[in-house]
Amino acid sequence: MTSLRTAHRPLWRRVVVVNLLVFAVGTAALAFSPATVSARPLASEVVVLLIGLAVMAVANGLVVRSLVRPFDQLVHRLDHELSADPIQLLPEGDDGIAGRVTAAVNDLLGRIEREQRAAGASALAGQEGERARIAQELHDGVGQSLTAILLEAGRLADAPRVEPADVGRIRDVARDSLDEVRRVARQLRPHVLEDLGLRSALAALTTELFEHGGTHARRAISPALPDLDETVELVVFRVAQEALTNVARHAGASSVEVRLSPRGEDVVLTVSDDGRGLASGDDGTGLRGMRERAGLVGGTVDVARRGGGGTVVTLVVPVVPR
Structure with a gap:
């Protein structure tokens, strides 16, 4: 004792x-x-x-x-x-206060190592999911268009006479393929965000996704929005892109609204729709990706059901990354 x-x-x-x-x-x-x-x-x-x-x-x-x-x-x-790399745990042996400090340090190092492994696995899963999505888009869009061009070119090669309309069809399919490649490239690297800023990038994003569909898109971006760090702007854009893409593809919504405004030392992005809503327990790769991106700049993402039907995605991120 x-x-x-x-x-x-x-x-x-x-x-x-x-x-x-x-x-x-x-x-x-x-x-x-x-x-x-x-x-x-x-x-x-x-x-x-x-x-x-x-x-x-x-x-x-x-x-x-x-x-x-x-x-x-x-x-x-x-x-x-x-x-050392990798980090090694400290040898324990002292029963006094130094031993207790050593045990606490080892516990902290163990937690850091587990978090690093989990973060690495999550980042890898996110990368693989993004690659799979891009591969699917290229296969379904550009791949099918190029296949159509090859079939049409093969038919024309065996035809005794080539009509201008046939060449026009190939030209139209090639133009559509080029537009699809540009669309995928914009998703990979939003040049409009770098060139014109977040406000114009969000406007271009909603126009691209909902201009030709049955979903009415509304934007409410505060004129008092402060100057944001480039990393914060990219996170806000990517979360909005993921949320709006989910609405366009899966929600079946008649309207969607994008709001971006300051709140204290934070900025708040809200994407709400009146679609079929989020399935119970749904936490797919897209939602995990949004939360991981927000966490990189000290932000949080909340996804909830909207009153009256639909989904609300809320991103809260500090003006300056922590």
């Missing part, structure tokens, strides 16, 4: 107790020794006092060093292990 209480006693109290003991022993030694000090101390008496002070200082230093030395060793081991 005594050793357990000592192990859990704060270090500063242990140092104070050690110092008091050293000074008490030194005082007792001077009090009960034959040495005396005159009203006007003699040189020999000053020497005795200095020797006593030196002995107490050395004794205090040795004892305090024995208390603090495990922490110096811990810091040295930590510096060595953190410079």
Whole structure:
């Protein structure tokens, strides 16, 4: 029981107790020794006092060093292990306060390593999902168009006479393929965001997705929107892109609204629609991707059912990335 209480006693109290003991022993030694000090101390008496002070200082230093030395060793081991790749856990063995600190550091390192593995796996899954989506779009759009061009070109190669209308059909299909490639390229790298800013990029995005469909798109972007970091702008655009693409493809909505406005030190993006709503427990790759992107700049994403039917996606992100 005594050793357990000592192990859990704060270090500063242990140092104070050690110092008091050293000074008490030194005082007792001077009090009960034959040495005396005159009203006007003699040189020999000053020497005795200095020797006593030196002995107490050395004794205090040795004892305090024995208390603090495990922490110096811990810091040295930590510096060595953190410079290694991968990070290694610190060796445990001390039952005192240094041992408890070592255990806490090992627990923290373990959590960091688990978070890194989880983040790496999530990022890989997101990349693979994005690649699969792009591959599917290229296959369904550009791939089919190019196949049609090849079939038409093969038919014309065997025809005795080529009509201008036949060439026009090939030209139209090739133009559609080029438009599809440009659309995929814009999704991969939103140049309009770099050239014209977030407001114009959101306008172009909603126009592209809903101009020829049956969904009416409304935009409400605050004129008081502050200047945003490039990373924040990209996150806002990507989350809006994912949310609006989900509405265009899956919601079956008659209307969708995009709102972007400041709120304190944050900006809030809201994408709401009146479609069929989010399925219970639905947390697909797209939603995970939005949350991961928001987390990169200290933001959060909430996806909820909308009153009266539909879905509301809310992104809250700080103006300056944390």
